[in-house]
Amino acid sequence: MTVGGGAGGAPSAIDPKKLRVYGLAGALVGIYLAAILNSVLGTDIFSILAAAGAVAAAVMGANAVRRVCGYGIGTGVPSIGMLALGMGIVGASFGLSTAEQLGISMAGVIIALVYAMVFGYIVGAIANKVMGFNIPIMEEGLTDLSGAGAMAIIGWSYAVSGSLAYADMVTKVFNTGYLAIIFICGGLAILHPFNANLGPDEKQDRTLVNGLMVGSLATVAVGLCSLATLSTTAALITIVIGAAAWYYFYVWYYRLVKRDAAAVVGTGLLPPSAL
């Protein structure tokens, strides 16, 4: 199984507290800005902002993954990403459904975030106290992860539904099955960066830029889904901006890989003797 790199937590250039603020604020601002602009102007072309918020949350999640998995959890990095999205999906559907029942659909995001983070903290406490992981940042890491999972699900779901109303979410995202795509693509944005970059030479900036890259790719996937649910203009905006962001972060990531690699050489095809 894949276990984390250096024991005792991975070194980081950007403080996790700062990243948490950026991630949560980015997600909330993105989703609410998209919701307000869309409803005030009576359009759906601002749905991309919610996807950008989801990417911010996913990067925060990716940082939490690298912090927790840096201690080595023994089950591979993908498990913790799936846990994040599992907690996130429960939090997201509970938040949106409760807000609808209370008649304040705008509050759904906050309810989802609070529930997800509390549940994440409890799961972290269980892991430390009952299972004896003894990872000092487990509670903190899982709180971040769970919140990131919920925000990623809601952000990308909004980019498909174009509305925070629970009924729209259910008919456009749940019933169509697009949530499964969001689940896996969003999960990849959270778990893949550390899974791909782990090792003794893991660097925070390289991991997080990889997270931005995968998050942009998830945005493209979500944009393709929204072709069926939103106006063509809104879907195309999401796809084009997502693809442009992916290319930008891909180039950036490649630069960082070249910076950290001992050497980048072309090996060519297999020699004839090996075929």
Place this chain on the structure above:
Amino acid sequence: MNFDALTIVYILEIVVGGLMVGIGVHFVPVGGAPAAMAQATGIGTGTVQLAAGSGLTGLLAAGLMMSVTDNIWPILASGAVGAMIMMDATMLTGGWIYAYAVGAPFASAKVNYDPITGYSQPPYVAPGTVGQGIPTVCYVSGTIGALMGGIGGAMIYYPLMMTNHNPSLSALFAIGIFLVNAVLASWNIQGTIEGFHDPKFKRWPKAFRSCLVATLILALVAVTITGGA
């Protein structure tokens, strides 16, 4: 939303389902990356992938049965059979690859004699490895694990479906609960286990307590969710 007696029954069903998933994971022979290189016993992938695979198959089977009846017993049975077929097919075809392509003899490094066939194991364990392939006891254990996972998944799906009447919402929510329990259980066994004969299996009470708390919190909110428009 009012918490009547039926709601409490639904909550209990979700909790029992979550516990069955958590315990079921302990039965499935997972070897992780070492097993993929035939250096450890079990299926060569992670617990969560296996649990998700069998759980999804179980959910599909349970959902199909739920479309024709509301009776819980055929739904549970159908979920269990679906998950068992998936897990057995994985172990069988995986076993063919270990036997005929990798060329490794099936051997458990955790016991001296296979508890089911009684065959001696240590002579067949290659030096430097912790067993190879999927011996009979692991296969039987994996089938039991899939049975529990499938019943557990169906038992989560059924009450969700009864409260919100929306198959896709229930299925995705059930996957969420399923994954939380599967990951907690796989942390408990630290990623690899051979089955019920493995010494790590004795840790199941820890997973029981963890999954109980986690699923209870999820179940309390699960029954409040409506099916939308």
